[in-house]
Amino acid sequence: MSIVEVGTKACAVNPLKTSPALGGALAFLGIERSLPLLHGSQGCTAFALVLLVRHFREAIPLQTTAMSELSTILGGADNVEQAIGNIYERAKPRLIGLCSTALTETRDEDVRGDLRALMVRHPEWRDLSVVYAPTPDFAGSLEVGWASAVQAMIDALVEDGRRMPVRGLVNLLPASYMTPGDVEAIRDVVESFGLSPIVLPDLSRSLDGHVPETYVPTTLGGTPVEQVARMGASQLTLAIGEHMRGAAEALERRSGVPFKVFDRLTGLEAFDGFVETLMEVSGRPAPARLRRERSRLVDAMLDGHFFFTGRTAAVAAEPDLLVAVSRFLDEMGCRTVAAVTTMKTPAAVAVPCESVVVGDLDDLACLVPPGECDLVIANAHGEAAAAAIGAPLHRMGFPVFDRLGTAHRVSVGYRGTRELLFEIGNLLIDHQPDHRPYLRRDREVSIDAETVNA
Amino acid sequence: MLKQRIADAFDEPGCAANRAKSEVDRKRGCSPRSLVPGAAAGGCAFDGAKIALQPITDAAHLVHGPIACEGNGWDSRHAATSGPELYRTGLTTDMSELDIIHGGEKRLYRAIREVAGRHRPAAIFVYVTCVPSLIGDDVETVCDAAAERFGLPVIPVDAPGFVGSKNLGNKLAGQVLLDRVVGTREPARTTPFDINIIGEYNVAGEMWQILPLLERLGLRVLASITGDARYHEVACAHRARVNMVVCSQAMVSFARAMEDRYGIPYFEGSFYGISDTSAALREMARLLVERGAPATLIPHTEALIAEEEPVAWRRIAPYRERLRGKRVLLYTGGVKSWSVVSALQDVGMTVIGTSVRKSTEDDKERIKGLMGEDAALYGQIPAKDLYRMLAAGEADILMSGGRTQFVALKTKTPWLDINQERHHAYAGYDGMVALVRQIDAAIHHSVWRQVRRRAPWDGDRDGDGR
Ligand code: SF4
Numbered sequence: 077m078s079i080v081e082v083g084t085k086a087c088a089v090n091p092l093k094t095s096p097a098l099g100g101a102l103a104f105l106g107i108e109r110s111l112p113l114l115h116g117s118q119g120c121t122a123f124a125l126v127l128l129v130r131h132f133r134e135a136i137p138l139q140t141t142a143m144s145e146l147s148t149i150l151g152g153a154d155n156v157e158q159a160i161g162n163i164y165e166r167a168k169p170r171l172i173g174l175c176s177t178a179l180t181e182t183r184d185e186d187v188r189g190d191l192r193a194l195m196v197r198h199p200e201w202r203d204l205s206v207v208y209a210p211t212p213d214f215a216g217s218l219e220v221g222w223a224s225a226v227q228a229m230i231d232a233l234v235e236d237g238r239r240m241p242v243r244g245l246v247n248l249l250p251a252s253y254m255t256p257g258d259v260e261a262i263r264d265v266v267e268s269f270g271l272s273p274i275v276l277p278d279l280s281r282s283l284d285g286h287v288p289e290t291y292v293p294t295t296l297g298g299t300p301v302e303q304v305a306r307m308g309a310s311q312l313t314l315a316i317g318e319h320m321r322g323a324a325e326a327l328e329r330r331s332g333v334p335f336k337v338f339d340r341l342t343g344l345e346a347f348d349g350f351v352e353t354l355m356e357v358s359g360r361p362a363p364a365r366l367r368r369e370r371s372r373l374v375d376a377m378l379d380g381h382f383f384f385t386g387r388t389a390a391v392a393a394e395p396d397l398l399v400a401v402s403r404f405l406d407e408m409g410c411r412t413v414a415a416v417t418t419m420k421t422p423a424a425v426a427v428p429c430e431s432v433v434v435g436d437l438d439d440l441a442c443l444v445p446p447g448e449c450d451l452v453i454a455n456a457h458g459e460a461a462a463a464a465i466g467a468p469l470h471r472m473g474f475p476v477f478d479r480l481g482t483a484h485r486v487s488v489g490y491r492g493t494r495e496l497l498f499e500i501g502n503l504l505i506d507h508q509p510d511h512r513p514y515l516r517r518d519r520e521v522s523i524d525a526e527t528v529n530a
Numbered sequence: 531m532l533k534q535r536i537a538d539a540f541d542e543p544g545c546a547a548n549r550a551k552s553e554v555d556r557k558r559g560c561s562p563r564s565l566v567p568g569a570a571a572g573g574c575a576f577d578g579a580k581i582a583l584q585p586i587t588d589a590a591h592l593v594h595g596p597i598a599c600e601g602n603g604w605d606s607r608h609a610a611t612s613g614p615e616l617y618r619t620g621l622t623t624d625m626s627e628l629d630i631i632h633g634g635e636k637r638l639y640r641a642i643r644e645v646a647g648r649h650r651p652a653a654i655f656v657y658v659t660c661v662p663s664l665i666g667d668d669v670e671t672v673c674d675a676a677a678e679r680f681g682l683p684v685i686p687v688d689a690p691g692f693v694g695s696k697n698l699g700n701k702l703a704g705q706v707l708l709d710r711v712v713g714t715r716e717p718a719r720t721t722p723f724d725i726n727i728i729g730e731y732n733v734a735g736e737m738w739q740i741l742p743l744l745e746r747l748g749l750r751v752l753a754s755i756t757g758d759a760r761y762h763e764v765a766c767a768h769r770a771r772v773n774m775v776v777c778s779q780a781m782v783s784f785a786r787a788m789e790d791r792y793g794i795p796y797f798e799g800s801f802y803g804i805s806d807t808s809a810a811l812r813e814m815a816r817l818l819v820e821r822g823a824p825a826t827l828i829p830h831t832e833a834l835i836a837e838e839e840p841v842a843w844r845r846i847a848p849y850r851e852r853l854r855g856k857r858v859l860l861y862t863g864g865v866k867s868w869s870v871v872s873a874l875q876d877v878g879m880t881v882i883g884t885s886v887r888k889s890t891e892d893d894k895e896r897i898k899g900l901m902g903e904d905a906a907l908y909g910q911i912p913a914k915d916l917y918r919m920l921a922a923g924e925a926d927i928l929m930s931g932g933r934t935q936f937v938a939l940k941t942k943t944p945w946l947d948i949n950q951e952r953h954h955a956y957a958g959y960d961g962m963v964a965l966v967r968q969i970d971a972a973i974h975h976s977v978w979r980q981v982r983r984r985a986p987w988d989g990d991r992d993g994d995g996r
Pocket of ligand 1: 692
């Protein structure tokens, strides 16, 4: 249990945060034939785009309403209309995910109202869904924007009203920090119980680095809008990370689908809970393959715990990733001595560290008592902090632009936990504390050596 | 505050052209390149201003705004430093909702105090982004007060993103340097060989490919604006004898203003390609001699060129045969494309098209001269068209920036990074050799045969699967 403190600095130094609008856009990228659109000036889109491209090493569809100074002041409805019109003409997407930015939120536009009017005025956009997610930059970080976009999709796309639950149908709401590889791993496990998950959003089918046969101006792969519409017919919603609770609740309100929030899927005990739930919903025993994976994880933990024991880590991550990582480290015997996150959330108190600071990567370096940290876990920006601390950096979170295969790394489930354990364990093995040699002065020396040294 | 700004905005662009516009058009303002919502690409003015100033390595670069501007953008370029690392530190006021409601001035002042106290920078550049501009934060007054109080230059850079493109931001940054930095300090000594290099940002360390050449000629770069620069040097830039503008249309107006103000002649040149490098050195020498450097500088320069050129050609020779007739598609906004075009032609490659997004009419004429009248000059190539061209095998290699990298790679076409994010340095004689080597390595890479193979289940295994 920890106390969450908000830093008092006026200036963020080496920010840990990225913008909520980026998180919103990322969520929309997990829908088939979708195209996220940031409602703001073109620069906001350009920065977000460059960062997404660097992280995923993929071409990313992302557009801007290209607000100028004047259109900002006078109101952006025209720009939204033109942007949708142009995108519709050019790319024929099934979904446009409109994310606000600080700029348009400061102006306090009634985007929802404007959108309604627009859709009435343009009957030709019948086969297009436009979903609006408020993602102002001044409130929160990527995680918040992701959650906001998922909730917005539920509100806008899921068919109204209660329906007879379809046997075997479940909803999966992945956490913002889950890689395409993570999502795929969890979906496989869910399916191995004979369940059919609707994954909202599903990056494992859109940002998994496949090489398509032709050029597609929208996302290629991801969950179809029509499937999202059917989420109300599921037996249960599985939400990963505290930040997905709001979206799960929204779905329950809308269609009466009960939900379970799992604070994390990393770690043996944590994933056991998830598996128990799957056993309950499906009424089936765990498949042999999963049992074997669990057993392998147990073995890895037995082999690995020596190298974690007594070691210390500094972790900077968004709240729910911070919870997942620091609790896993704790279970392996590695203490988190410094924890930094992006905002105050109820989840962060679960971090096993005396205090969690809402701050930046510079805070992380300052929080570590000198010489008392064996490992740093942060996004790729954490390099400077790791250098200052003098410990190796294990990259997690967003962005990670200086590693290959970021999208395919798995750190959830039995298998993913084992992989994470190996990666971190090997770093710790590489950086064992030095043995301090004791130099004896009373050692017998041969006369020859003495004369040579003289 | 906002209301007043709204009123101003209605009144302000009072030009006849603007009044004649429809309301919708007027809202779009007079931005140089009118941006099409839903079909725009490219960075904002703030981005451009920061690209131009951030390479001043001993200064702090503080971004005043909510998290998007700096949180998504910092630490993404490779302007290299030979010393201070401070410029790399991401600094932002990360404005909250409260700051926006009450105004961000207090927070900004405190932020400046923290940066001044903790990092002891040579100066602080404060970038105004869209939101503080919209709510009317008086950043200039805050900066002036802070400068006085903390005893260091605190320079407002008023280039919020929504005023225009990256290019405009470059220009605004130049204006800031003119108004607030250049001419504020005096160098300890001056020589008849002092020059400024303008618009070279030391991306991937390209300055360091040029400096040894200049040193051999006895030339001194008084100020590099702004690659691997120190604040003090930029402040002394007005004492140089000659300005060279490298590959930057945006900074030409800066050089022109320095000519007006300080009588420093300038020329536009490029260090891309062997002939352009030599031409730049010659022009530099000529102008310096005109301004009082000893006339021996000219034969010195010729001697250096006579020594360097054949060496470079000899090193390139093995590649010429392998690259002859290979078709390049050049798609860049950063470097002056004519310079790269001529460099590639020098080694016998065919440039099938080039982008002229940031080129002036002069540049375009030059490119036409080089490539012939029916040269394909592109503005913005939509990703779809780019994909089609590459998939159809119209080019053997795409040279572009990171944004189009993955369009090229998905068509299994060789790609070479020549933008801000590149890791290799291509300037001067050595740089040209490196460029040719990289192009050759990209085109003839063994990976192409592998990735273009058809899958076992597609039959006809050796076919061209792209
Ligand atoms: S457009 Fe404005 S708000 Fe967006 S990144 Fe540029 S300066 Fe920041």
